[in-house]
Amino acid sequence: MGTLEHSTIAGPPAAAPGNAATPGVVPKLKISRLNFFYGAYQALHDIELQIAANRITALIGPSGCGKSTFLRVLNRMHETVRGARVSGEILLDNENALAMDVAKLRRRVGMVFQKPNPFPKSIFDNVAYGLRVNGIGGNVPLSDAVEHSLKRAALWDEVKDKLHRSAYALSGGQQQRLCIARALAVDPEVLLLDEPSSALDPIATAKIEELLFRLKENCTIVIVTHNMQQAARIADDTGFFLLGKLIEFDKTEKIFKTPAKKETEDYITGRFG
Amino acid sequence: MTRHRWRKFVSGLMFGVTAACAAAAVCLLFWILGFLVWNGGRALNFDFFTQLPKPPGELGGGMANAIVGSAQIILIAALIGIPIGFLGGIYLAEFGSGAFPFFVRYTADLLNGVPSIVMGIFAYTVVVRPLHQFSALAGGVALSVILIPTTIRTTEHFLRAVPQMLREGALALGASKWKSIATVVVPAAVRGVATGMILGIARIAGESAPLLFTSFGNQYWSTSLGQPTASLPVMIFTYAISPYADWHRQAWAAGLVLLAVMLLLNVGARVVLPPGTSHRT
Numbered sequence: 105m106g107t108l109e110h111s112t113i114a115g116p117p118a119a120a121p122g123n124a125a126t127p128g129v130v131p132k133l134k135i136s137r138l139n140f141f142y143g144a145y146q147a148l149h150d151i152e153l154q155i156a157a158n159r160i161t162a163l164i165g166p167s168g169c170g171k172s173t174f175l176r177v178l179n180r181m182h183e184t185v186r187g188a189r190v191s192g193e194i195l196l197d198n199e200n201a202l203a204m205d206v207a208k209l210r211r212r213v214g215m216v217f218q219k220p221n222p223f224p225k226s227i228f229d230n231v232a233y234g235l236r237v238n239g240i241g242g243n244v245p246l247s248d249a250v251e252h253s254l255k256r257a258a259l260w261d262e263v264k265d266k267l268h269r270s271a272y273a274l275s276g277g278q279q280q281r282l283c284i285a286r287a288l289a290v291d292p293e294v295l296l297l298d299e300p301s302s303a304l305d306p307i308a309t310a311k312i313e314e315l316l317f318r319l320k321e322n323c324t325i326v327i328v329t330h331n332m333q334q335a336a337r338i339a340d341d342t343g344f345f346l347l348g349k350l351i352e353f354d355k356t357e358k359i360f361k362t363p364a365k366k367e368t369e370d371y372i373t374g375r376f377g
Numbered sequence: 378m379t380r381h382r383w384r385k386f387v388s389g390l391m392f393g394v395t396a397a398c399a400a401a402a403v404c405l406l407f408w409i410l411g412f413l414v415w416n417g418g419r420a421l422n423f424d425f426f427t428q429l430p431k432p433p434g435e436l437g438g439g440m441a442n443a444i445v446g447s448a449q450i451i452l453i454a455a456l457i458g459i460p461i462g463f464l465g466g467i468y469l470a471e472f473g474s475g476a477f478p479f480f481v482r483y484t485a486d487l488l489n490g491v492p493s494i495v496m497g498i499f500a501y502t503v504v505v506r507p508l509h510q511f512s513a514l515a516g517g518v519a520l521s522v523i524l525i526p527t528t529i530r531t532t533e534h535f536l537r538a539v540p541q542m543l544r545e546g547a548l549a550l551g552a553s554k555w556k557s558i559a560t561v562v563v564p565a566a567v568r569g570v571a572t573g574m575i576l577g578i579a580r581i582a583g584e585s586a587p588l589l590f591t592s593f594g595n596q597y598w599s600t601s602l603g604q605p606t607a608s609l610p611v612m613i614f615t616y617a618i619s620p621y622a623d624w625h626r627q628a629w630a631a632g633l634v635l636l637a638v639m640l641l642l643n644v645g646a647r648v649v650l651p652p653g654t655s656h657r658t
Contacts (some may be wrong), residue, residue: 175648181549186474207551215549221542224565237560243470283546 113335132157132294132324133178133201138192140170140177140348142185147173149349151192155294155341160316162339164332166371169329169345171328175296178326179213180206196294214292218299220269220279222286227254227263230271230282234290249289257285258315277308284315288323296320297327301334302358313338332372335362344368410636417633420626425634430596430612436623440631442598443607446513449599450592450608452583453517458524459574465525466532466570471558473533481529488526496522497587502506505591513599516592520581527580531573535566567648575646579639585610609635 131154140148148170155161163171173182182188183206194201201209211234222230231250234240244252250267254260259281263274271282280300287295297316301309316325316338329335336344336356341351346365352359352368363369423441427553431438465485469478505511510526539562547557563570585608594615609631616628 159500170452179549181545184545184548207553211551217542217545217549219542221540221546223543223546223561231558233547233552237547237550237552237556286546 111123117138131155132197133326134193134195134198135178136193136195138174138177138190138194139193140173140182140189141189143187147348148177151350153326153343153350155324155326157324159319159340160320160327160338161336162342163326163328163345164330164335164342164371165345165351167330170344170348171343174345175215175298175326175328178294178296179215181215207238211290212292213294213296214287214290216280216283216287216295216297216300219303220276220283222274222279222282225271226268227271227282228267231285231289231316238290242292253285253289254282255321256288258283258311258318259285275308277304278308278310280308281315284312288319292323294324294326297325299328299330302330307366309334320343332360333377344371346371405435411630413629413636416626416629417631417636420630421633422630425630426629429598430607430627432596433571433619433621433624438627440607440609440612440627440634443597443609443612443631444634446592446595446599446606447582447608447610449513449602449606450516450520450588451578453514453602454520454524455578456580457517458521458577461521462525462528462577463532463570463574465529467536467558469529469533470536471554471562482533485526485529488522489530492586493523493584494586494589496520497589497591500587500591508603510603511593513592513602513604516588516606516608517602519587519591520584520589523581523587524577527577528574531577532570535569535573536562538569539565545560571650572646575642576634579642581641582642583635584609589614601628 129213133153133155135151135153135155138148138151138153139146151174152365155286163174165171170311176182177190178194178201180202182190190202196209196212201213223233225233228247228250231253232246235246235249240249251260251264254263259318262278263282266273271279274282280303284295284300301312306314316327319325327335327339339356341353342356342359344351344359344363346367352365354364358364359368360372363372399404426439426444427441428437428439429442430440441486467484467528472478473482490547497519500515501539504515504518508515543565544557547561548554552560588608588611592611594606594611595605595607599606613628613631613635616624618653619625
């Protein structure tokens with residue numbers, strides 16, 4: 105699975121608010137009228153958003169604004185939570201993501217979590233996990249696929265001599281890159297990252313950012329971050345969430361230099377949040 | 378006395394009392410152990426493991442049949458109790474919220490507190506009576522009923538200790554819920570779960586009450602699982618209340634062997650089993 109060619113739906117960009125899709129840029133994910141509830145509590149309100157292919161999209165906002173919830177809805181991780189309910193539409197290459205087989209969706213839309221969560225297995229088995237559970241093998245031997253993923257995650261040189269050692273022997277930064285390699289192994293079209301470097305030191309963070317930069321060549325990246333400098337450094341587009349609403353979405357430069365909304369300006373200038 | 382000195386005195390006193398009680402507990406334990414090793418060690422010899430019991434009045438003999446019988450009964454109990462307890466524990470930990478899991482959990486805790494002799498009566502009623510025969514099978518059933526609730530609860534406990542983010546990591550890669558449990562959650566908890574099982578087995582290995590009227594006892598080899606079967610705990614009971622000095626000696630030896638087996642299981646489990654963080658799949 106996991107084809108690298110993106111289908112080209114060149115429909116006219118909808119004139120919805122918060123739509124940053126520039127003509128000529130292919131939307132990988134198209135979210136419309138998305139509402140999300142935990143039981144009776146509404147966590148997301150009417151989100152409209154188009155995420156462009158082969159770009160890095162950052163989602164920023166204060167704690168509890170719904171940005172992580174939104175990210176988790178994109179590959180339906182919210183379904184593990186009892187009482188979670190979603191309405192609206194998410195299109196992945198024009199396919200209804202909310203209706204497709206969830207395993208298939210998660211294979212196409214991978215996720216990296218806030219804290220590194222390697223499995224209690226060897227480095228090799230961690231990376232091979234997604235391939236094994238999905239029964240992907242085919243022509244490429246498993247070891248080649250693992251090597252390829254570790255190289256894409258810029259971890260190969262550090263671990264090539266200890267592939268069969270426990271993943272827990274790695275440092276925090278290495279573990280997080282291992283988790284990225286693990287997600288990349290099934291060749292996802294979209295990679296979601298939920299504050300992937302919040303538990304890491306600046307050097308490990310820089311490595312991850314460098315890595316994301318290279319990955320966007322053949323992957324669409326959506327990253328939730330608390331760190332506004334990080335968003336400014338790596339993201340092409342940035343969305344600002346507040347109280348479950350997408351306040352503003354635009355080119356990163358625009359958001360940070362000339363935001364259209366007062367709330368955005370207040371947040372990025374540090375007046376609250 | 379000033380208030381300050383009084384408080385210091387009470388604090389010191391209570392420290393002394395608690396420490397003394399802790400020491401008393403350890404002393405008791407070592408007293409028992411010492412007794413057992415002293416008396417059992419003197420009585421234990423090679424014959425104990427290889428010979429059948431001798432009739433009263435004849436010196437010597439051993440408990441080879443009881444050692445094998447105990448192993449058979451425990452094996453039967455484990456074959457019934459471990460799978461049910463383990464899978465039930467997975468259910469409680471991974472799928473268990475709502476009224477039915479609450480009920481299961483509560484029942485398991487209740488069963489844990491039921492005196493083991495009651496389990497014997499149960500097995501007597503459902504196995505011995507219909508078959509008109511004491512048997513290793515009946516003993517195994519009685520012990521499995523003790524093993525199930527402990528296995529269920531320890532399995533649940535250790536699976537719950539596995540961080541949620543490991544489950545999410547597996548699900549996010551397209552694994553089904555069951556696949557994530559089988560390939561990530563259970564391997565991550567394997568050490569605790571297996572230790573719990575072994576401790577459960579060690580516990581039933583020492584039970585005598587539920588075996589008295591299920592597997593009963595046998596002075597000879599049993600030729601099938603459907604026959605009355607000797608076991609170490611019942612042998613200890615029978616020999617200890619007999620009037621023969623040589624039988625008392627043998628009972629001590631049996632006690633020591635039982636203790637050694639439990640110790641071995643306990644320590645072995647901790648040494649041999651991989652920790653949850655191991656890289657073995």
